[in-house]
Structure formats: C-alpha cells, structure tokens
Amino acid sequence: MADIEAILFDKDGTLFDFEATWGAWARALLIRLAEGDQPRTERLAEALGYDLAAGCFHRHSPVIAGTVSEVAALMLPHLPGRTAPDLVAELEAAALEAPQVPAVDLPRCLGDLCTSGLRLGVATNDSEASARLQLQREGVEALFDFIVGYDSGHGAKPEPGPLLAFAAAVGVAPDRVAMVGDSLHDLAAARAAGMTAVAVLTGPATREVLSPAADVVLETIDGLAEWLALAPARG
Numbered sequence: 385m386a387d388i389e390a391i392l393f394d395k396d397g398t399l400f401d402f403e404a405t406w407g408a409w410a411r412a413l414l415i416r417l418a419e420g421d422q423p424r425t426e427r428l429a430e431a432l433g434y435d436l437a438a439g440c441f442h443r444h445s446p447v448i449a450g451t452v453s454e455v456a457a458l459m460l461p462h463l464p465g466r467t468a469p470d471l472v473a474e475l476e477a478a479a480l481e482a483p484q485v486p487a488v489d490l491p492r493c494l495g496d497l498c499t500s501g502l503r504l505g506v507a508t509n510d511s512e513a514s515a516r517l518q519l520q521r522e523g524v525e526a527l528f529d530f531i532v533g534y535d536s537g538h539g540a541k542p543e544p545g546p547l548l549a550f551a552a553a554v555g556v557a558p559d560r561v562a563m564v565g566d567s568l569h570d571l572a573a574a575r576a577a578g579m580t581a582v583a584v585l586t587g588p589a590t591r592e593v594l595s596p597a598a599d600v601v602l603e604t605i606d607g608l609a610e611w612l613a614l615a616p617a618r619g
Contacts, residue, residue: 388560388562388612389501389502389503390504390551391497391504391562391564391608392504392505392507392530392550392562392564392579393506393507393564393565394507394563394564394567395515395518396587397448397487397584397589398487398564398565398584398586398605399486399487399519400487400518401486402441402566403441403588404485405482406482407439407440407441409481409482410432410447411439414428414429417459417463418462418463424462427462431458431459431461433445434447441588442588445588448569448587448589449542449570450509451509451534452475452509452534453472456468456472476511476513479514480514484521487605488605488606490522490523493605494524494528495527496609498527503529504527504528505529505530505531505550506519506528506530506531507541507547507550507563509533509534509541511535512531512532512533512535512536514533516531529553530550530554532546532550541569541573542568542570542572542573542576546573547563547573547574551577558578558579559578559580562579563577563579563580564582564605565584566584566587566588566594568589568593570583571583571594571598572597575597580599581597582599582600582611584602584603584604585601585602585604586604586605
C-alpha cells in the first residue's frame with residue numbers, strides 16, 4: 385500500500401451512480417413542484433441545468449455539487465408562495481424516496497478497503513441525515529468512521545472544512561487522506577485540504593474535465609484498491 389491511510393468519499397456520483405439515481409427522479413419532482421404547469425416545469429429545469437426531454441442533468445448543472453439550500457434558492461423564484469425552509473424540507477424528504485443505484489458493489493468494495501486497514505468517511509453536500517439513511521439502506525453505513533453533510537457544522541465543499549473534520553476525527557494527517565469524488569467541487573476541496581484528489585467517472589463530468597484537477601482519474605471506486613497498491617509512497 386502507498387502512504388494513504390484514509391479515504392473520504394463524496395456520495396452522489398461516487399458511491400452512487402448520479403444519473404441512474406437522480407435522472408428520472410428529478411423529472412417527476414419538477415413536474416410535481418410545478419403542479420403540472422409545463423412552462424413552470426421548463427423554467428425550473430432551466431434553472432437547475434436539467435434536460436427534461438433526455439431526463440438527465442447537464443454536465444455543468446449546479447445541482448451536481450450544490451447543497452440542498454443552494455438548489456432550493458435556484459428554484460424559489462419560479463415557485464411563488466414557497467419559502468426556503470419549506471422547500472428545503474420538501475427536497476430533502478423527496479430525496480429519501482429516490483431509488484439509489486450503487487456505482488459498484490458497495491459492501492464488497494468498501495469492505496475490502498476496511499479490511500486493508502483504511503479509515504473511511506463520507507462528505508456530501510446533502511444533509512447528514514439523508515446520507516446516513518441512504519447508506520444504511522445499502523448496508524454500508526457501519527463501514528464509515530465519519531459521515532458529514534452540509535448541515536453538520538463544518539461547512540460544505542468546495543471549502544475544506546468537512547474534509548479536515550474527517551481527518552481530525554480519524555486521527556490521520558490530511559496529506560495521508562484521499563478525497564474521492566466526481567466533481568470539480570470535490571477535487572477543489574481536496575486541494576484546499578492538502579489531500580490527494582481522486583476523480584471517478586460515475587457522475588456527469590468527463591475525464592477531460594476532471595483530469596486537470598485530479599491526481600488520478602478512475603472509472604469507478606472499484607479501481608481504488610489497485611491504484612493504492614500501485615501508487616508510489618510519497619515523502
């Protein structure tokens with residue numbers, strides 16, 4: 385193994401396939417919020433960078449790496465009469481209904497990493513409660529030493545706060561932590577925290593977009609074990 389002692393994962397687009405999980409779900413949600421009004425549905429979709437016809441998010445959609453509060457703020461101008469707290473609560477409740485589609489066999493992949501002695505964590509820009517429930521449903525919550533959301537008191541990515549909180553919680557120096565994510569927000573957070581930046585291609589961003597900001601780009605998190613075995617030790 386290289387000198388990586390801990391791995392911090394983004395959730396959506398990393399542990400879970402982004403489009404398979406959120407693509408069709410988002411279309412139904414927008415129609416529901418717009419109360420069937422087609423022009424309003426289209427305005428909501430445009431605000432979120434979502435292609436209604438294709439049922440997928442555009443590559444640069446602010447939803448991909450944004451917090452629930454940020455997403456709600458983009459939607460509020462098109463939903464007269466709604467308040468931010470009310471909409472955030474509805475979005476978080478609706479997210480719990482989404483059919484999470486794991487990017488890989490999570491119990492096997494994460495279990496193998498744990499067995500090798502690595503400490504594992506999750507840093508998501510979703511709420512901590514929703515992340516815990518989704519991971520629990522997949523039978524992997526107990527494999528993580530630390531789970532942090534945008535509302536856990538450490539800030540949100542791309543700020544380094546959630547990442548540094550993980551490093552402190554598991555007692556591992558930041559330069560011995562790999563941050564794994566599917567967006568430039570994840571990689572920017574890794575750089576800001578002094579961690580190794582690992583990109584995966586299970587989100588909307590392409591290799592060409594992620595490569596300049598990453599130390600390595602993997603197809604999925606299944607590639608982590610081999611990468612760690614082959615990566616040269618630093619310092």
